[in-house]
Amino acid sequence: MSSWQPTAQPIPVRSRVASIFEAFPIAGFSLTLASDIAYWQTENLMWQNFSSWLLACGLAGGVLAGLWWLLGLMLGWWRANWPAAALGLAILIVAFINSLVHAGDGWTAVVPWGLALSGLTVGLMLASALLGRRSRY
Amino acid sequence: MTIALISKRHLALVAICVLALAPQAFAQDDFDTASQTGPDPILPAPDYLSLWPQLKVAEVVGWSEGQTPTVLDGLTISAYATGLVNPRTVHTLPNGDVLVVQSRAPEGEPQSRPKDIIRGWIMAIAHGGGGAQKESNLITLLRDSDRDGRVDERSDLLTGLDSPFGVAWADDTLYVAESGAVLAYPYSLGQTEITASPRILTELPGGPINHHWTKDLALSPDGRLLYASVGSNSNAAENGIEAEKRRAAILEIDRATGASRVFASGLRNPNGLTFHPETDTLWTVVNERDELGPNLVPDYMTSVQDGAFYGWPYSYYGGHVDRRVRPERPDMVAQAIPPDYALSSHVAALGLTFSNGSALPADFASGAFIGEHGSWNRNHFNGYKVIYVPFEGGRPSGKPQDVVTGFLDGDQARGRPVGLGIDGTGALLIADDAGNTVWRVAAADGSVTPEPIGTDMPAPATQ
Numbered sequence: 359m360s361s362w363q364p365t366a367q368p369i370p371v372r373s374r375v376a377s378i379f380e381a382f383p384i385a386g387f388s389l390t391l392a393s394d395i396a397y398w399q400t401e402n403l404m405w406q407n408f409s410s411w412l413l414a415c416g417l418a419g420g421v422l423a424g425l426w427w428l429l430g431l432m433l434g435w436w437r438a439n440w441p442a443a444a445l446g447l448a449i450l451i452v453a454f455i456n457s458l459v460h461a462g463d464g465w466t467a468v469v470p471w472g473l474a475l476s477g478l479t480v481g482l483m484l485a486s487a488l489l490g491r492r493s494r495y
Numbered sequence: 496m497t498i499a500l501i502s503k504r505h506l507a508l509v510a511i512c513v514l515a516l517a518p519q520a521f522a523q524d525d526f527d528t529a530s531q532t533g534p535d536p537i538l539p540a541p542d543y544l545s546l547w548p549q550l551k552v553a554e555v556v557g558w559s560e561g562q563t564p565t566v567l568d569g570l571t572i573s574a575y576a577t578g579l580v581n582p583r584t585v586h587t588l589p590n591g592d593v594l595v596v597q598s599r600a601p602e603g604e605p606q607s608r609p610k611d612i613i614r615g616w617i618m619a620i621a622h623g624g625g626g627a628q629k630e631s632n633l634i635t636l637l638r639d640s641d642r643d644g645r646v647d648e649r650s651d652l653l654t655g656l657d658s659p660f661g662v663a664w665a666d667d668t669l670y671v672a673e674s675g676a677v678l679a680y681p682y683s684l685g686q687t688e689i690t691a692s693p694r695i696l697t698e699l700p701g702g703p704i705n706h707h708w709t710k711d712l713a714l715s716p717d718g719r720l721l722y723a724s725v726g727s728n729s730n731a732a733e734n735g736i737e738a739e740k741r742r743a744a745i746l747e748i749d750r751a752t753g754a755s756r757v758f759a760s761g762l763r764n765p766n767g768l769t770f771h772p773e774t775d776t777l778w779t780v781v782n783e784r785d786e787l788g789p790n791l792v793p794d795y796m797t798s799v800q801d802g803a804f805y806g807w808p809y810s811y812y813g814g815h816v817d818r819r820v821r822p823e824r825p826d827m828v829a830q831a832i833p834p835d836y837a838l839s840s841h842v843a844a845l846g847l848t849f850s851n852g853s854a855l856p857a858d859f860a861s862g863a864f865i866g867e868h869g870s871w872n873r874n875h876f877n878g879y880k881v882i883y884v885p886f887e888g889g890r891p892s893g894k895p896q897d898v899v900t901g902f903l904d905g906d907q908a909r910g911r912p913v914g915l916g917i918d919g920t921g922a923l924l925i926a927d928d929a930g931n932t933v934w935r936v937a938a939a940d941g942s943v944t945p946e947p948i949g950t951d952m953p954a955p956a957t958q
Contacts, residue, residue, distance in 0.1 A: 462543065
């Protein structure tokens with residue numbers, strides 16, 4: 359019984375789990391840039407708190423994604439795409455430094471360096487997407 | 496800071512990056528803290544981007560049997576009371592009875608950022624947390640009936656309070672400043688228990704944040720007014736300026752009606768409210784802001800002028816603007832007046848008492864003792880001692896001198912001094928919260944005052 363959609367294959371659970379983990383840094387770090395811009399424009403500290411939590415959630419998801427990727431590597435679920443992995447690691451490092459910057463109090467925890475690092479993180483994520491391969495954050 | 500959320504592999508890499516970025520912080524390690532004491536402290540440039548906060552937290556180990564802090568020649572020290580639970584302040588009543596206020600921070604400060612969770616964990620170490628804790632939040636009365644410097648009678652006057660700190664007594668009324676109100680209890684001198692319920696004299700800014708929760712209290716020399724210190728709700732207004740209403744301030748309260756007003760503001764965390772016995776001027780010690788580097792901002796002692804603004808959060812030491820605070824308020828910065836006497840950074844000065852009229856040696860005849868709880872947010876400990884600043888004509892007149900030391904043992908803390916007072920015999924008392932002890936520092940020759948002088952009673956003019 360051949361499928362009408364020749365490429366359709368069931369996506370293995372392990373890959374779906376990886377996608378779930380990866381969603382956190384993608385959403386978290388993008389929204390961090392948005393909330394940083396909101397703080398810069400409004401001086402309302404709520405946005406700085408949002409950024410701190412978004413960074414934390416993104417990092418948690420990113421670390422889990424990285425660990426899952428390592429596990430899969432060891433168990434032979436997939437093979438390493440080293441450029442993508444290096445980019446993913448770079449994103450996590452920049453985001454971690456950014457969370458240290460955001461741990462400061464008030465304006466100077468966001469403007470200018472927090473905002474710049476948030477922008478850099480998003481830029482690296484876009485580069486990672488353009489790399490066209492499955493990257494692991 | 497999301498240390499818990501990141502793997503060790505990443506942490507190592509980041510640590511390398513951070514070390515590379517932190518030469519400035521290390522260069523400040525040989526900074527002379529003495530250059531930040533006195534009326535004109537050296538203020539280095541603020542470090543707004545310190546990625547890795549400087550931390551050195553002393554583990555609390557307590558005092559072993561017979562062990563005491565060290566005092567200067569001509570003084571002797573003994574344990575006045577032990578087995579207390581977080582003693583914070585001492586207050587002597589006019590009959591010589593000593594009240595020891597024991598207190599723990601109120602629970603439930605909301606955690607707004609990942610950083611708050613980590614900060615709470617660090618503070619727990621610095622306060623000797625862990626394990627089952629004995630019930631605190633009580634006031635214990637100590638009576639030295641024969642005035643030999645040893646406590647003969649001890650009773651718990653009030654228990655189950657809401658994080659008390661300051662007390663004052665006038666007209667058969669004991670005023671207790673809890674973390675959210677000034678309570679008034681009917682209390683006659685000599686009573687060893689209080690069963691009457693209190694009335695609320697005045698509400699004070701309280702929870703749920705109540706970041707700096709210690710409310711100190713002083714009675715005006717004419718006995719008509721009370722002064723209550725209210726610390727800020729944040730380090731540098733990071734909880735929003737709306738959380739700072741009537742905070743970082745000293746409130747003046749009419750004892751008869753409970754009506755209150757802001758007497759002075761811009762004082763980040765004022766404690767140790769004391770009237771100078773010669774000039775009747777109100778003095779306080781203030782904990783200044785953190786996270787601008789290990790040598791900013793120096794804590795200070797200052798006289799408090801009616802209506803004055805001392806800078807927090809917008810600036811420090813007059814016009815030094817804190818760029819973290821937005822919206823900016825150049826109008827407030829222009830008003831800010833510098834404090835009188837810097838004590839160096841992060842010493843956490845919490846206790847202040849004047850020596851005038853005490854029975855201490857002539858070297859300490861006229862000046863201020865200051866209790867420095869000790870730092871946790873710099874690489875080298877600072878504070879953890881009681882110092883003396885000489886006064887002349889009601890103003891500080893010289894360099895500070897270390898009087899009581901030995902609270903630290905290497906990287907561990909045996910105790911940490913908080914509130915100070917002069918007991919009924921004219922000796923200095925030190926509340927040591929981490930050591931759960933009240934220490935008594937007396938003249939080595941055994942001198943005592945002819946009669947007790949209450950904390951609230953102005954000392955007789957210089958003898």
